[in-house]
Amino acid sequence: MAFRADGAAAAPAAPLAGRRILVGISGSIAAVKLPLLVSALVQQGAEVRCVLTPSAARLVSPEALACLSRNPCHLDADQWSHREPRPLHIALAEWAELVLLAPLTATTLARWVHGLGDTLLASTLLACEAPVLAAAAMNTSMWDSLPVQRNWKVFSRLPSVLALAPTAGLLACDRQGAGRMADPDLVLLALESLALVGNQRDWQGLRLLVSAGPTREPLDPARCLTNPSTGRMGVLLAQAARLRGARVDLVHGPLSVPPGWLEGLACSPVQTAAEMQAALLERQPRADAVAMAAAVADHRRARPTATKLQKLDLERALSQGWEAVPDLLAQLVERRPAGQRILGFAAQSGDVLPLARAKLARKGCDLLFANPIDRPGCGFGGLSNGGWLLGPGDQVSALAQAHKLAIAHQLLTALHPTRGGPGRSPGDPAQAASG
Ligand SMILES: Cc1cc2nc3c(=O)[nH]c(=O)nc-3n(C[C@H](O)[C@H](O)[C@H](O)COP(=O)(O)O)c2cc1C
Known part of the structure; x- marks a missing residue:
């Protein structure tokens, strides 16, 4: 496709x-x-x-x-x-x-x-x-x-x-x-x-840590800053790994996926980026690989308001009082034990590849899946996805638009701690699909 x-x-x-x-x-x-x-x-x-x-x-x-x-x-x-x-x-x-x-x-x-x-x-x-x-x-x-x-x-x-x-x-x-x-x-x-x-068991004996879904940063008790992530990509990645034999820890924000998809995964539900950070860092030391698929908020309130803001005060409140959320992917890379492989995600619009290359260099993870969220059939919520998988140096392979479960399996093969690699088929996903 x-x-x-x-x-x-x-x-x-x-x-x-x-x-x-x-x-x-x-x-x-x-x-x-x-x-x-x-x-x-x-x-x-x-x-x-x-x-x-x-x-x-x-x-x-x-x-x-x-x-x-x-x-x-x-x-x-x-x-x-x-x-x-x-x-x-x-x-x-x-x-x-x-x-x-x-x-x-x-x-x-x-x-x-x-x-x-x-x-x-x-x-x-x-x-x-x-x-x-x-x-x-x-x-x-x-x-x-x-x-x-x-x-x-x-x-x-x-x-x-x-x-x-x-x-x-x-x-x-x-x-x-x-x-x-x-x-x-x-x-x-x-x-x-x-x-x-098929019946692949190549993740048998390995442990994968996955983050999925959005985070919610409260503004007051009635409102929050969040994004349209449903968690589908991350949960499918987690479940695909489990079906291939892995033990999977899933740290997730509020999800919109069938609840049955979570069976067999060690789930840790969280709401905020701070909760996600704590849950991920606690579980990271025992993981052989980490896939950071969650859409973590970039900013949060320095001090969320304890009582509901009135409509007239909202505009002023929205224009001040924000702070940057700590960079979870960079922290995971910094603290990783020897041999642990880390996959990051970059949901981008516009010219995706240069932005993704810069993100990979900045974060230092092994692999980065860059997926355009402004193309039909890709990004938040839908059944399919596509994009580019970037690795060290100039390595990049196009992942043709496919069912998210198929993309999840391709990412898992690349992330495998002993057999993985981003592959080498640079180009546009459209070229890869038609070839
Ligand atoms: C209402 C009912 C429910 C049953 N549920 C189960 C079940 O969930 N699992 C099971 O192994 N046997 C269950 N049994 C028993 C099996 O039907 C029985 O062992 C039968 O020999 C199974 O044969 P089969 O495997 O050829 O269908 C149930 C029997 C009845 C009457």
């Missing part, structure tokens, strides 16, 4: 558009969440086929899934149909480009780990070579049980499997604890990640 000469930008393709996705559903009550998830896949342009275990078919309607997937829904009885010219489990396994296995029950997990193919879903999974995203769901005691934990350990290490463990919350059995299927927004995101970069 490219910046077009007329300044307009066609939206980058959705990560799952045109992909053939097999959705395997086993008998957990979380199956009731699948129809909407299937609908979301179809709305992205994916081709979807659903396979249900007999237990799943009692909990969620195959008719609803057939209707929402625009395809017949496959049940165990279909495996032995005289209408199928090829064994259905083989045909489905070969058809699938990606598999979504959600919810995954203790039984279906055990079947796979022990190589049993006694349902249509189980035999299809054994025959399938496509990457699998699996989201487990079960009662807390079932999840904690030794056999399930043993099976999960084996399963989640399979190279083709990206496994999402259940999260904690209120369960249908009225227990409060681990067992809920990962949030559907996160399941969708993880599937998109699998489609974009």
